[in-house]
Structures are given as structure tokens and as C-alpha cells.
Amino acid sequence: MESSLLDTAAAAGLCPAAAGRRRAGSTASFLSCSCSSRDCRVSASYSHSISRMLSGVRSAARKKLFRSDPAAADLLGIANWSDETSGGAGGHHQQQHWWTALENNFVLETTDDEYGGVVVDADRLPDDKAAFARSLAASLSYWKSVGKKGVWLKLPVDRAEFVPLAVKEGFKYHHAEEAYLMMTYWIPDDEPNMLPANASHQVGVGGFVINDQMEVLVVQEKYRGSSLDGVWKLPTGFILASEEIYTGASREVKEETGVDTEFVDVVAFRHAHNVAFQKSDLFFICMLRPVSSEIKIDETEIQAAKWMALEEFVKQPFIQEDHMFQKIMDICIQRLRKCYCGLTPHHVVSKFDDRTSTLYYNVAEPEDVNCSAA
Template sequence: MELSSFSSNFLSTSEIVHVGRTRAYFSLLYDFSSVRFSRQLNCFGGSFLRNYEASNNIYMAHKAVISSASRDNLAAETSFHHMNGINGSSSSLGYRNLRVLDAFDDVYEGVVIDSERLPDSPTSFAAILRFSLSHWKKMVKPLSMFGKKGIWLRLPLEQSDLVPIAIKEGFEYHHAEPGYVMLTYWIPQGPCMLPANASHHVGVGGFVINYNKEVLVVQEKYCAPANRGLWKIPTGFVLQSEEIYAGAVREVKEETGICTEFMEVIAFRHAHKVAFEKSDLFFICMLRPLSAEIIVDDPEIEAAKWMPLVEFVEQPLIQEDSMFKKIIDICIACLEKRYCGLSAHHMVSKFDGKSSSVYYNVINMEDVNCIGN
């Protein structure tokens, strides 16, 4: 018997249901406002006494099959659930005490399982996860017009023993961070439409040149044998939730001790299948030095210095690399006001209400000179 909820301020009644041959009852009521069932089952010669009480919660009996089978089989087939009003998660009031995992809906008809309310026992987790998957697969139109699609399961490091259980139930790895692993499950038939894990690394390089036409350069301790002895600009990866320009300023400070001010993005490179088959975006940023004393305090940097621009450009490895030589040519053109880079401008979009950095160049149309920040 499948019971859909209905609204009532208070209800107390009892119903005698005769157990005969196996029958399934389906009720599709569209008013999901406020119903609560607290139920007791008592067997009296083939009949069950059900007591209902109504309050301000939503409950539903999901595909309860009443039959003349044994008590254990009946308990396995019958389960009444408490719906939380967000995603239809429930707690069983039947014999097996099964419930749907605590979760909430995302905006794409998906389910995000609450990682802070997972069962501690692997045995309980296996049974409840299986029951939850069955529930989400069978959600009907009054709850979701198109049914559930993707399920996100974040398992913290301290509960890593639950990973094999989720994999056995059909979950797949999505990504991992130091404190957790994320798994996903796609319900509909056909290709999975969940967004893939992050596909790019984002790197930055700081081109810093002083008033003496000297470039701030470093030598790395760990590099390919072919790059031994190369003096290069400071580079590194942008951190999570860090702006491109802020990452460039930070990397220069960490590697050389030089404080700088961001001017503009000169160019960027887009390469594929770089590290762990990920694509790579690398931004070259023009920075103005605000200090002069070099202090190397980075375990990955062998040395740092101010190098005359001409000497820097004439390095054999620079001359032999057409891409890097082109970037240096662009930087020099920018210094001579023959090229305009991209400045960062902060704007707020009404689509999400968040502040973003929009990079674009500003040109003085009278003399075609670049306008800095």
C-alpha cells in the first residue's frame, strides 16, 4: 500500500485492514502539506490495527505490500517513512528500522547526502544506502516531476571504510580532497550528466621589471635536466578561491621576498594533458615592484636576483623556445606602450549576486595608449 500525505490540523482514527491475498494499494494525492503518522502494528488473527495521529510533518508509506506472509517477510516488504519536507528522506516505523539517508535536493533534481549524519556502522550504512537508492529511484511525480537524477555522496576520511560499500552499490569516484572522497550515482538511463571533476590547473607567472630595466628572476632547485641553470620568472599555482592577480603577487613574494603591485595580464597559455591528464591555464602577469631587497625563503628556490632585461632575453633556452620568446616580446611591447594587457575590474552579477573579476583592456582612443589601473 502506498500512502500519499494529506493535510489536517489533527486526526486520530484507527483502521482495521484485513490480511488476505497479496494486494498493493497506490494512492496519489497531491496535497503534501502536513501529516504525521505514528503507527503501531498488532496482529490479531490475520488483521492489523493501525493508529494514526496527524501533526505538522509529512509522512508517506512507500509501496507497502500487505499479505498473509510471515511476520518477518511482512516486515521486509512494509516500510513507513517520515519525509523531511526537503527531499523526501524518511525514517522507517516498521520492524527493520530502515530509513532514507538524510539529504537535501540540489537545483538540478539531484540529491546531496548529508555527510555529517551518516550511520557509523558499515552494516547499517549498507542496508540504509541500498534502501535509500531504492527510494530515490521510485520517487513519483507529486514529489518530483521528472524524478531524481544524480546522487552526491561525500565520505569523510574517518569513514573511509564505507567507500567499498558505496562502490558495491554502484557509486563511482568523482574526486578526492585531503579530508574526503566524493562519489556519485547517476539514476536515469543513458549517459551521466553530472559535471566532471575540475579539468584544469591554473598557474601564474610574475613578470617584474624595475626602473633599471632589470627583471626579477629565479632558479629552481628541482627542474628537468634540460632546464638546469635557467633563470626564469617566478611562477606557481593559484590557490582555491584566490584571484589570478593575487596569486601572481603571492608567488613572487614567497619565492623572492619582493612586494609587488599587479598591473595587467599580458597573455595566457592553454595546454592539455599536462599533469595527471589535466589541462593547464598559465597567466603571465605584469607586476610593478614595491621593494628591492631579495630574500629567498622558499625550499624550492635555489637563487633569485635582478637580471638586466637584455641578458635575460639572450639566454639560449629563451631564444630556442618560440612560445616563451613570444611572451617576452609581448612584455617588452607592453613596457614600451605598444601593447595593452588585461586589467582586473571587480563587478557584481545579478545572476548570482557574487563579485567577480572581469579582465579586459582599456584603450585611450585619442592616442591609442594603454591606461593602467
Template sequence: MQKGFKYHHAEEAYVMLTYWLPEGPCLLPANASHQVGVGGFVFNDQNQVLVVQEKYCDSAFSGAWKLPTGFIQESEEIFSGAVREVQEETGIDTEFVEVIAFRHAHHLAFEKSDLFFICMLRPLSQEIKIDETEIQAAKWMPFSEFVEQPLIQDDSMFKKIMEICIQRLRKNYCGLTAHPVISKFDGRWSSLYYNVGTNSQDSNCHVS
């Protein structure tokens, strides 16, 4: 630090220090400010939604049934992370349909901002096998029963998310699908999420 270096961030294998050589204020970007989470809305042909009870949770949520959720890993896509989290927690294989909605919040874990994506997933299997290290129980619950839980009805955010999911199931709403694109800016593939519109043949909005 005496040589003018400033602490930037630390990872498991290293500590990063920086030193801005040009005159004027340092323009190096700060360390990552966000964490990214996903929730899987998995709905089957029997009007049931896949839900879990977490083994370790706030006492206020004890006994409540919720959507499978988790954090995106490094270099992982939002859509593949949602599929992975559902499979790890419940043993259910799924395929990504679209991003229903996302929430942006601040000053959460480790004082980081948080992006949380609700993803609609189509089930490819039905037999549940829970991850006993994290999950207390999992089941297919009638959607009407899930929505009527106090956890949903008494929380404006959860209630709004479920209202959006209901409109999606009724095909009155279309979320964001993932499309691979490559940009000359960096020459790399990335996923661009957008709503293609209900009149496009490329739309998933008519897929129930």
C-alpha cells in the same frame, strides 16, 4: 559501485561517488580538468627583471634564470596568486598591473590541462629574500641579458612571451586588467579580465 554509484573524484578528506537518478545519460559535470599557474613579470626602474633559479628542476633548465612561477590556490584570484608567489619565492612585494598573456596546454601534470597566466607586476620593494625550500637563487637581472638566454631564444613560447613583454614596456600593447563585477546569475563577486583600450581613463596601458 554495485548499487549504481560511480566514482567521481577524491580529495584529502573524502571520496565522491555519484548516482544519476533521471533516465538518460548522466549530465553531471566531470571532475576539474584544469590546473592554473601564474608567472610574475616584475620590471623595475633600472630596466631589470626579477628572476629565479629553482632548486628542483629538469636538468635541461639547470642554471637558467626564469620568472617566478607557481600555482593558484583554491578560491584565489589570478592577480593575488601572482603577487603571492613572487613574494613567497623572492621576498619582493608587488602590485598587479595586468595579465600580459596566457597559455593553454593539455596532458601535463596528472594528465590535466593547464592554464598559465603571465602577469605584469610593479615592484614595491627591492630587497630579495629567497624561499630556500624551493629557490636556489634570485636576483634583479638586466632585461637584455635575461632575454638573450638560450632558454628564451631557443624556445618559441618563451621567446614570444618576451616579445609581448617588450611591446608592453614600449606601450605598444595593452594586457587585461581585473575588474570586480557581480552577476545576478549567482549573486557573487568575481573578477572580469578585459582590455579597456588605450583611450580610456581606466587604462593601465600608460603605466610603466
């Protein structure tokens, strides 16, 4: 929705010297003016600076903003603004002056994203609610007039009181983390919202750790459903932010049991939907090789842990009656018999983003991992 600039201008007098805030990186020379008068004078270098500043701003867009809010135009000292009068050099110069004053003193600090939108600088938000409300209203008017599309507004926890103000302007929740809330605003009324949705998946790992005596490292969790009473299961957990699957699997085993391991490969993964918080879930079963054997449990999560004979582990009623776990065990056993190849991590760089990422795939030659499967 269009936000009136009247309250914005009235609150601060729209005097650059009084407002005191400058947009980062701006080269414009600003006015030396008295806020008791609308007749502010432009400095000698202002004309040149403003041409550079507004080179990408359409004149029609500026006129549209002031015509749509006559009260704001009047307060800005361009009460007689119209298509007829705008053609004059003096009126055009004055309108440019006030537009730049608005941009440099009230529009929130942003960086451009790659898709025609803006990302608000969370470190340079106003300190109080009133200033934020004025700046947000002015910013939306400005962004709309210059043809921006999506707006990303990150509000830290210590700015939580700004959330209702952003909602009032039409912002929507996108996602929340421990230290902030992300909100978005899609500007074009005649285009579908193209902003990407929040992450749709969570990622978990399970470690199949087996030693030379064909014993599997298993645990009993302290907090579990009644269906898992007495069940010995593989150590499992969630991947942390920016953590690799192979490091996450070893970390979870170490945290729960105290046993150090080496990653071998991903033998299988499961994809399920509407799990925790209605998110989809990816769960990777990883084969790990133990490099230590002493068990020291994490007593906050784990009730017990031990090395259990593989045959005994597989014969548990819970596994025998669950088709998915039965299949997982079949795959792990085939991997032990070298009749099945898992996915191993390889670091690659893509021209798409010039970043190093991890690609999991079967090696070209099975004997590279002592696997006889073709």
C-alpha cells in the same frame, strides 16, 4: 541496481521507536510500538502529518517499490499488498505508514540540488558500516521510486571504510581532496548521465616583475629538469582554491623571492593539455610592479634569485630557442614600450548567479593605463 529492503528491515525491525533516527525537518508524528509485533498503532496526529509528508510522492511509485520487493513488503506488514487490495482504505493507510517509516528511519539525510538530484549530508552519515550499507540500499530504492536523478555522496576520510560499500551499490568516483572522496550515482537508466565531470584544468601564474633600472626579478629553482640547469626564469606557481589570479601572482613572487609587488595586468596566457595528471593547464603571465627590492628566497623551493638586466635575461639560450617564451618576452617588452595593453581585473555581478566575480579585459581608453596602443 535495485537494492532489496529485506535485510534493511530485518536488521532494524523497521520499528521507528527502535531505529531512533528521524529525518531533519520532518513533522511526522511517529509510532509508539513494540518491535516484537508488526501491529504498530498510529498516533492521533499521524494521519495529518503523513499527508503533508507524502504530498510529493506518487502513489504509483510507492506501490511499485513494494511490488518489486515482496519480501520487504511482507516484513513491513503488508504481505497481501496488490493492486486489488491497495484500493482499500486500511491497506492504503498501512502502506503510507510503512513508507514513511522507511523514509524517516533509513533514508540518508539529503538536500535537493537544482537539477532533480540529491546531495547526501556528509555530517549525518551512519557511524558504522552495517548501518551505512542498510541506509544506502534503502535510500537508493526510495530515491528511484520518487524520481530523483543524480546522487552526490561525499565520504570524509574518517568514513573511508564506506567506499567499497558505495562501489558495490554502483557509485562511481568523481574526485578526491585531502579530507574527502566524492562519489556519484546516476539513477535514470533511459537518460544520459548529466552530472558534471570533475574539474578539467589547473591554473598557474608567472610574474614578470621589472624595476625602474629595467631589471627583471628572476629565480633558479632547486628542483628542476636537466634542461633548466643554469637557466634564470620568472617566478611561477599555482593558484590556490578561491584565489584571484592577480593576488596569486603577487603571492607566488613574495613566497619565492621575498619581494612585494603590485599587480599591473595579464599580458598573455597559455592553454596546454594533458599536463600534470592528464589535466589541461592555464598559465597566466602577469606584469607586476615591485614595491620592495630586497630578496629573501624560499630555500625549500628556490636555489637562487636576483635582479637581472632585461637584455641579459632575454639573450639566454633557453629563451632564444623556445618560441613560446620568446613570444612572451616580445609581448612583455611591447607592454613596457606602451604599445600593447594587457587585461586588467574588474569586479562585476552577474544575474546568472548573483555573485561578484572578476572579469579581465582591456580598458576602453588605453591612456588609462598609460598605454598608447589603440
